[in-house]
Amino acid sequence: xxxxxxQGMGLMSCLGAGLPKNLDSLEPPTPARRSINGLDDSVPxxxxxxxxxxxxxxxxxxxxxxxxxxxxxxxxxxxNNLPIFxxxxxxxxxxxxxxxxxxxxxxxxxxxxxxxxxxxxPVYWINSACTSGSNxxxxxxxxxxxxxxxxxxxxxxxxxxYLSIAGFAGMQMLASDRARPLHTDRSGLLLGEAIAAVHxxxxxxxxxxxxxxxxVESKDPSGANEGxxxxxxxxxxxxxxxxxxxIDLVKLQSAGSVVNDVVEARAISDLxxxxxxxxxxxxxxxHTLGASGVAELVLLLTVINQRxxxxxxxxxxxxxxxxxxxxxxxxxxxxxxxxxVNLGFGGSHSCLLLKQHCHD
Numbered sequence: 001x002x003x004x005x006x007q008g009m010g011l012m013s014c015l016g017a018g019l020p021k022n023l024d025s026l027e028p029p030t031p032a033r034r035s036i037n038g039l040d041d042s043v044p045x046x047x048x049x050x051x052x053x054x055x056x057x058x059x060x061x062x063x064x065x066x067x068x069x070x071x072x073x074x075x076x077x078x079x080n081n082l083p084i085f086x087x088x089x090x091x092x093x094x095x096x097x098x099x100x101x102x103x104x105x106x107x108x109x110x111x112x113x114x115x116x117x118x119x120x121x122p123v124y125w126i127n128s129a130c131t132s133g134s135n136x137x138x139x140x141x142x143x144x145x146x147x148x149x150x151x152x153x154x155x156x157x158x159x160x161x162y163l164s165i166a167g168f169a170g171m172q173m174l175a176s177d178r179a180r181p182l183h184t185d186r187s188g189l190l191l192g193e194a195i196a197a198v199h200x201x202x203x204x205x206x207x208x209x210x211x212x213x214x215x216v217e218s219k220d221p222s223g224a225n226e227g228x229x230x231x232x233x234x235x236x237x238x239x240x241x242x243x244x245x246x247i248d249l250v251k252l253q254s255a256g257s258v259v260n261d262v263v264e265a266r267a268i269s270d271l272x273x274x275x276x277x278x279x280x281x282x283x284x285x286x287h288t289l290g291a292s293g294v295a296e297l298v299l300l301l302t303v304i305n306q307r308x309x310x311x312x313x314x315x316x317x318x319x320x321x322x323x324x325x326x327x328x329x330x331x332x333x334x335x336x337x338x339x340x341v342n343l344g345f346g347g348s349h350s351c352l353l354l355k356q357h358c359h360d
Contacts, residue, residue, distance in 0.1 A: 001145040001146070002144065002145045002146075002147065002202050003145070003202065003204070003208055003210075004140075004141045004144045004145055004200055004201070004202065004208065004209045005200070005201060005202065005203060005204055005205040005206075005207065005208050005209070006198055006199070006200060006205060006206075006207040006208075006209060006301070006354075007075075007076060007151075007199040007200065007201050007203060007205055008074070008075040008076030008077065008197075008198075008199040009074070009075050009196070009197065009198050009199075009298040009301065009302065010070065010071035010072060010073065010074030010075040010196065010197040010298070011071065011074070011194070011195075011196045011197075011295060011298045011299060011302070012048050012050070012067045012070060012071050012194065012195040012196070013048060013049070013192070013193070013194045013196075013285050013288070013295060013299070014029050014046035014047060014048060014049050014192050014193065014194075014284075014285060014286060015029065015049060015284060015285065015299075016049050017048065017049065017050050017067070017070060018070065018074055019074060019298075019302050021049070022299060022302065023302060023303070023306055023308055025049075026284060026303070026308060026310040026311075027284075027310075027311075028178060028179075028283045028284060029046060029049070029284070031044035031045055031046055031177065031178065031190060031286075032044070032045050032046070032047055033045070034165055036162075036165065036166050036169045036170075037166070039169060043165065043169050043174050044174070044175060044176075044177055044178065044190055045160070045165060045190075045191055045192065045286075046190060046191070046192030046193065046285070046286035047160055047192070047193050048067060048159075048193045048194065048195070050067070060092070060094055060095040060159070061095065061112075061116060063159070064092075064116060064157075064159060064195075065116045065117070067159075067195045068113075068116065068117065068155070068157070068195055068197075069117065071155070071195045071196060071197040072117075072153065072155075072197050074197070075153070075197040075198060075199045076199055077153050077197065077199045079121075079151075080117065080118065080119050080120055080121065081120045081121045082121045082151055082152060082153045083121050083122045083123070083124065083140075083143070083149055083152050083153070084113065084119065084121060084122070084123040084124065084152070084153045084154075084155055085124050085126060085136040085137070085139050085140040085152055085153070085154045085155070086109070086110065086113060086123055086124065086125050086126065086136060086154075086155045086157060087126050087127075087132035087133035087134070087135065087136035087137075087154070087155065087156045087157070087290050087291065087293060087294055088109065088125065088127060088132055088133075088155075088156070088157040088158060088290040088291065089127055089129050089130060089132050089158065089164075089289045089290030089344075090158060090159070090161050090163065090164050090289065090290065091109040091125070091127070092109050092112055093161045093163050093164075094159045094160055094161030094162075108125075109125050110123035110124070110125050111123075124136075124139070126139055127290065128214070128344060128346070128348050128350070129289070129290065129344035129345040129346055129348055130287070130289050130290060130292055130293075130342060130343065130344030130345065130348070131214065131293060131342045131343065131344040131348040131349070131350035132156070132289075132290035132291075132293065132344075133154075133156035133196070133290055133291050133292055133293030133294035133295065133297075133342070134212065134214075134292075134293025134294070134297075134340065134342045134350040134351070134352055135214055135293070135350055136154050136155070136156070136293070136294065137154050137198065137200075137209065137212070137293065137294065137297070137352060138212050138214065138350070138352070140152040140154045140200050141200065141209050141211075141212075144200060144201070144202060150201065150202065151199070151200060151201035151202070152199075152200045152201075153197060153198075153199055153200075154197070154198045154199075154200060154294060155195070155196070155197050155198075155294065156194060156195070156196040156197075156288070156290065156291030156292065156293060156294025156295050157194075157195050157290070157291055158192075158193055158194055158195075158288045158289045158290050158291035158292075159193055159195070160193050164191060164289060165191060168189060168191060171222070172188075173188050173189055173257070174188045174189055174190070174191065175187045175188040175189060175190045175256055176188070178190060178283070179255065179256040179282050179283050179286060179287070180256050180283070181252075181254035181255060181256045181261060181280045181282055181283060181327075182254060182261055182265070182280075182314060182319055182320055182323045182325065182326065182327070183256070183314060183318050183319070183320060184318055184319065184320045184321075185318075186256045186257075186258060186261065186320070187256070187258070188256060188257065188258065189255050189256055189257060189282075189286075189287045190256065190282070190286045190287060191286055191287050191288075191289065192285055192286025192287060192288050193288065193291075194285060194288035194291040194292070194295035195291065195295075196291060196294040196295040196297075196298045197294070197298075198294055198297070198298060204357070205357070206305070206356060206357055206358075207301055207354055207355070207356060207357070208354060208355045208356075208357060209352065209354055210240055210337075210353045210354060210355050211236055211239050211240050211352075211353050212236055212350065212351050212352040212353055213232045213233075213235040213236045213239070213350070213351055214232070214348070214349070214350045215228045215231055215232045215235070215349045215350075216228075216346065216347050216348055216349070217347040217349065218346065218347040219347065220347065221345060221346055221347055222345055223257075223259055223260055223263065223347075224253070224260045224263040224264055224267075224343050224349065225263070225347060225349070226263050226266055226267040226270070228347065228349045229263070229264060229267035229268070229341075229343075229349055230267050230270065230271045232341075232349045232350070232351050233268075233271055233339065233341075233351055234271070236339070236351055236353050237353075240353060242337065242353075244271060244272045244273065245273075245274075246336075246337050247272075247276050247337050247338065247339055248276055248277070248332055248334060248335045248336055248337055248338060249276055249277050249278075249279065249328075249332055249335050249338040249339075250268065250276055250277075250278050250279075250338065250339045250340075250341065251278075251279050251280065251281065251296060251297075251300050251338065251339070251340040251341060252264060252268070252278055252279070252280045252341055253280070253282075253341050253342055253343040254278075254280035254282065255280070255282045255287045256282065256287075260343065261320070261323055262320070262322045262323055264341075264343070265322075265323035265324060265325045268325070269324065269325060275325065276332075277328035277332045278325060278326070278327050278328060279300070279310075279312060279327050279328060280312060280327060281296045281299055281300060281310070281312075282296075283312055284299070284310060284312070285299065292342055293340070293342045293350065293352070296340065296342070297340050297352065297354075300338075300340065301354075303331075304331065304335060304356070307331060309330055309331035311329075312327045313326060313327045313328065313329040314326055314327065335356055336355060336356055336358075337353060337354070337355055337356075338353070338354050338356070339351055339352065339353050339354075340352045340353075340354070
């Protein structure tokens with residue numbers, strides 16, 4: 001099949017608007033606080049860090065347009081006739097629940113994106129909860145390698161909305177202050193906003209999107225499943241005729257969940273005879289839900305490209321013994337193949353496998 005490569009990337013996150021500002025802020029940000037009706041305490045949240053005048057006080061549509069346009073421009077995409085593969089779990093529900101509370105009639109998200117961007121190409125919305133972004137990348141890759149399209153724009157979009165925040169708070173899944181993946185004192189997830197863009201085509205470049213897998217195991221609709229996790233990674237490796245020893249880096253889901261961090265740690269420890277270097281980016285970005293598969297991949301590849309490794313490793317004494325794994329302190333000297341994992345509600349397990357062509 002036709003190889004698929006990443007041509008450009010853009011990211012708007014709690015670390016900053018644009019890749020340079022994200023790189024300048026590779027430290028866990030201080031969360032804002034959001035109040036939830038019916039709860040005595042406010043909950044932490046990580047909104048996109050933007051210039052004054054672009055915050056939640058402005059119209060949802062205009063804010064979405066500004067941030068989305070900036071991410072697309074940063075990704076080097078100037079053709080508004082490309083197909084968009086849009087990964088988002090909340091879509092445009094924030095237009096009702098926060099910004100335009102009097103307007104309860106929302107257009108479908110794809111048509112609204114077409115209207116906001118004056119886009120002439122088709123827009124496909126992929127919603128598989130927190131794996132939406134990674135599955136959007138896999139769908140776009142499949143269409144390109146089969147010759148259906150020549151190139152695509154993949155977008156991960158998750159903007160602040162009361163429904164997501166209140167829903168996770170109501171399920172008692174949120175951290176009290178910060179995300180602490182693998183930490184013995186972790187208390188839950190830290191939600192955040194992000195808009196990320198990736199331009200894919202057949203033109204050879206540094207990073208190739210080789211493949212991936214998406215498996216659903218519904219025994220625990222809100223949690224990870226060890227068997228499904230291992231099967232997802234094994235399926236990906238077999239499809240590309242690779243073994244566990246070929247993997248030089250794994251970006252974990254590892255969001256700070258009291259239960260899921262342990263399940264993931266056990267699965268990956270059982271799968272690999274010798275663990276490769278590991279990293280999680282949710283201490284930096286928060287859990288950006290449907291956007292996370294794209295947003296975390298963009299930040300990961302950017303820190304590798306620029307050789308600016310974030311300080312995410314825990315002190316040995318802070319690692320939960322039930323997890324028994326830790327993040328790598330330094331960037332691996334050689335990275336040819338890496339895997340990026342995202343997990344979501346409904347038993348959704350998704351991973352991507354990328355290859356670095358160092359001389360491109």
